Amino acid sequence: MDRGNTKQEILEASLELFSVQGFEATSISQIAGAVGIRKASLYSHFENKQAILDALVKEVLEQYETHSIFAKANWEKDSDNLPRTPDAAVQMILGQIRYILHDPSISRARKMLVIEQFQNPELAKLQTKQNYSDVLQYFTGLIKCLIRQGVLVEDDPEIMATQFCLPISVWINLCDREPDREPEVMELVGKHIRQFFRLYQPRAQWFEE
Structure with a gap:
């Protein structure tokens, strides 16, 4: 087996195990067994289990920075992509939810962070950053731009950003626990976004629709 491929398989197997049973409960023997190699072979790729976790966090962060809308949006410079209508906002948010739920690495990494946030201070900070701070900052910036452009009052x-995004976060967590409820959640998200726009759009727009 190619050394490079083996290293990636170790990372993938580790992430799967960490996302189900946590870092502390997962042994090097379990990881090696999941990959189909001996423990000695695993140690030729990673010094210890902590080194595996460090590599996973680095890889997940790189993927997050590349693909997550919450990590890279700058509405001041990217106003052309501003979702000015409820339909545009629904399409944008549903697309991000599908990515969060169905990208294997991101989905497993989020579940790992949920488990490890109470045991690992660094991962607790990362959990807060990715699932609260970055999300709230993203939507606060979005709301400010929509207010300046007269789309919202x-x-x-x-507070408006909190009202907008935190219910969506709760629904994503629900899908993690009960995947079969995803269609129901997607419908709720759409209704939620459209109601938000109705509540906060200027009164003059009521008569234009």
């Missing part, structure tokens, strides 16, 4: 943008 002026109000406290951080």
Whole structure:
């Protein structure tokens, strides 16, 4: 087996195990067994289990920075892609939810962070950053731009962003626990976004629709 491929298989097997039973409960023997190699062979790729976790976090962060809309949006510079209508916002958010739920690495990494946030301070910080701070910052910036452009009425943008995004976070967590409810959640997200726009759009737009 190619050394490079073996290293990646170790990472993938480790992430799968960490996302189900946690870092501490997973042994090097289990990881080696999942890959189909001896423990000695695994140690030729990684010094120890912590080194595997460090490599996983680095890999997940790189993927997050590349693909997550929450990590890279700058509405001041990217106003052409601003979702100015409920339909545009629904399409954008549903696309991100599908990515979060169905990309194997991102889905497993999120589940790992849920388990490890109470045991590993560094992973707790990462969990807060990815699932709260970055998300709230992203939507606060979005709301501010929509207010400036007259799409939404002026109000406290951080509170508005909280009202917009936190129910969606709860529904994503629900899908993690009960995947068969994804169609129901997607419908709820669409209704939620459209109602948000109705509640906060300027009154003049009521008569234009």
